[in-house]
Each structure stands twice: as structure tokens, then as C-alpha cells.
Amino acid sequence: MKLLILGAGATGGYFGGHLAKAGVDVTFLVRAKRREQLAREGLRIESPAGKSVLRVNAITRDEIASPYDAVIVSCKAYDLDGAIDAITPAIGETSLVLPLLNGMKHLDTLDQAFGQSRVLGGLCHISVTLADDGTIRQLGQLATLTLGARLDTQKPAASKLHQTLARGIDAILPADIIAAMWEKWFFIAALASSTCLMRAPVGDIVRADRGAAFMTALLNECSAIASTNGYPPLPQTLDFARTFLTDRDSDLSASMLRDIKRGSPIEADQIVGDIIRRGRARGMATPLLDIAYLHLLAYENNRAASKNG
Template sequence: MRALTAVPGDARYDLVLLSCKAYDLDAAIEAIRPAVGADTRVLPLLNGLRHLDALDAAFGAPRVLGGLCHISATLEPDGTIRQFGALERLTWGARRADDPALPALRATLRRMPGDVREPADILGAMWEKFAFIAALAGVTCLLRAPVGVIAASGEGAVLARRLYAECAAVAAREGHPLDAAACLEAERILTAPGSPLKASMLRDIERGGRTEGEHILGDLRDRARRAGLDTPLLAAAHAHVAAYERQRAIA
């Protein structure tokens, strides 16, 4: 593998894997722009959905795939990325079924190590993770504790379920109702007794770093407002992280 800090001006690639933090998206777009040609596909692995609009505007929707990953990791103060556990899953898919690049992309991605999946509905898969990660970030940031501690604390499990229900309602209103089995599994994870699980957003707060609060909680709250949905716990979680970001900015 060859590491580059800048893409050569004459280089064009078949596939660009984009895995930056949401707050670095604008800079990342400019960094990869020289690598994106007429036949390039960009596969973003960011949480949430708001980044799709920015990538579509920058490169054209036909070049932008849908994607997500399941991995537990954090960014250390020195820039080191530290992974927790053994979960390594990449989920990807075309946003249009007639994309001529699909056969070559499938052949390439199937050779990757780890668990690689291509669901029939990539946007539905992205919404499934979006609702879960927003609920996990919301409840662990709002209560500043891992899932197991929250589950053992009074109404903690009830709050986690209610927040997830708000997030799932937004997904349904946006045209992507979540699978019942996926909802049950999400609720199980969010209320598991003794679980050390916490959102990477909480780990960012604990180390005094930037968060993806606007990209995840803020975007979902905005979608709820536009849909006329009342999501008080989601609004509270967003306000909590937004207040942290404001204090951090003026410190």
C-alpha cells in the first residue's frame, strides 16, 4: 500500500473510499477531487446521510454510492485510530440499479478481508444505522454514561427506548420504515445490562474533541421538524451536544 498526502494531478481512480469525520468532509472532498474522473465511484462510509448531498453536489449523484461500516473505534489525541473489538463490516450498494460500474465493483469489494455486504436497499441500510447511532449517541451523551450504567439507572432503559422510537419515526416519515427485527435488536443493544458500549461521540466529548453532533443529531432533528414530528428527547440530546461544542469553541 502506498501512502499519499496529496493526489497527483493526473491520477484517476476507479473507486475512492471516503471515511473521514463529518466535520472534515469539505476538506476531504477537495483532497479527493483530483482522483475523481468520469468513471470513478466514491464510496462514503460516514455515519448519517447529510454527506450524500455534499458529495452529489461535488461529483454528481451517479458517481456517489451508498455505504456504511460497523466498527468500534476512536481517534486518539495524537491522531492514532484505535479499534475496539473484532467487528469489521462494510456495507455498500449503488443508489441506482443500472450503474454500469457494479460488476467490477462487486468483484473488487468481494476480495476485501472482513464481512462485506451488498443489500438490495442501501439507503434503507443507511437509515437503519442512522437511527441506531443517533439513539446511541443521544442517550450516552445526554446521560454521560455507557449503555449498561444507563440501563441500571432508574428510567434509563425507558429513555433509551423512547429516543430510539423517535429516531425510527423519522426514518419511517422519510420513506424508510425500519425492519421490526432490526428495531428489536437495536433496543436490545441500547438497554443491555452491564454493557460497556458508548458512542464514539461520547468518547469525543470525554477527550475534549470535536463531535459529529450536527451531522447526526442535528440533521435527524431537522428532518423531524420538517416532517412535523415531535422528538423532545432527540432535541434535548442535540442541544446537549451543541452546548458542549459552543463551550469548547469559546474556551
């Protein structure tokens, strides 16, 4: 299959680089500056397994000459409109769009742009960052990409794409991709809400008076929303989440908190606001999530005012 990956940043660059290394037909859609850097220095990846410098195919939007079999989208939610504009020339009648964004809100946007029949479900588990010099650094061992059909008619094409991805990366094809997306979403909503609200990693929160109870109550809100929407977390997933979010020694926090500390844009509505709406639509109260979301919206308002002032 002929693959196009939007961007050569942390996530797209990591997975795309490993696919290219395995001989998969991969092209990166990038801005002119990044294209020049890749041509000059190669795609550089550092991981616990070692360092790689790869020569990869990279193009800009005006160089898209024909449709691709699949386009992988790993941007942040606040860049989605720009991403849609960038990849539109690469979408043909049988092209697949594989988004790796967190949450669910982006699916409606992509369906409207390209038609539901083209848009798969997807997610990834990876801790990776893009350094100022363009190097992609993997921060842990875990690096999986999960994809799947949202419609029965997509299953053959999704299976073919999975086989292609599995040549170079740890690719997972679950029976129910929406359930898999909820399994990740309820957890990261709790992690982002708690660590951003408290501006602290998990352990610092848990060691505070009533900290563990707060973390558990917030996780329960998120789990209840997933359940009432028809996707209760698997028992082992819920056990892992509770253990993770009540670990007194944990120094981990959500990537959203790192974005806040840098003064960067955040996915407040995509990850927290939308899960609240899906809970309220089912008549649920979400008091802790509401407070966390208010905190995130206040940050976004302050950031916007600072930029305009």
C-alpha cells in the first residue's frame, strides 16, 4: 500500500520512520522548512533501542500528484482543520483516513470532510517528543498503533492496512475499534484532568491529604461516562488505571500539563470537554471534570489574552 503520513513530528515521524525502514512505501507530507531539514539531515530517531538516521520521501502539499491508499493523521485536535486542508488532494475514491487523535470528536469532523466510509478508527500508545533540532526521541518502551474498521464495509481494507503497518511497527487490529478508543480516552481524560488541575504529577497529588480519594473519584466519573455510553472499561484496564492514578511514587503527568507549562495550545475540549458532554447527554453529573475543564478553559482564555495583548 502507498501511505502518506501527515507531518514528520514526534508521533508521525516515529511510526513513519520505522515503516520506511521496513521498506513500506511511505511519504511524509510536511512544510517546506521541515522538508529541507529532512533532505539535509535525514529523519533522526532516538529510542531505547538505539539511534537511526533515515532517508525518507517528503513532499509539500503542492507536490501531491495522485491519491494515496491511506493517509495517517496524527496532529493535535486544534490543528485538525489545517490537516484536512493539507491532505484533501491526497484523498481518492478508495483512500482510507487513519486518525490517531485522542477522544472521539474528530471523527465527526473527518466524516463530514471525507465521508464516513473512508475514515477508520485509530489510536496509539507512545511517549515521544520532537526536540528543537528535529530529532524524534522515544521516552519509553511502549509504541503501539491500533486501527480498525468503524463499518463492516471497511473491514477488508482495514485488514490490508494492518498487514502493511505490521511490517514495520507494533500494529493492533481489535475487533471493536471504538471500544479500544474509549479504553484509552476514559483514562487520559482522568490523567489530564487531574494533573493539569493540580499542576503536579500523579505522585505529588496522591501523597497530599485526600489526594488518592480525589484521583479515584475523578477516574470513576470518566469510567461511568464510558460505561453509560455503552463502552465499560475492561476490568483489567480499570484495575491498571486505578493503580496508576494512585501510585504515591509516580512522577508521571499528562502531556497536556507539559503543554501548559510551555504555554502551548491544548486539547481541552477534545479530551475533557467532549467527554463531559457525552456524560451530560446521558443525564450524568460530572462535578470534578467540570472543575478541571473550567481550569483548562481559563488557561486557554489567559493564553489568548496574552497573545492579543
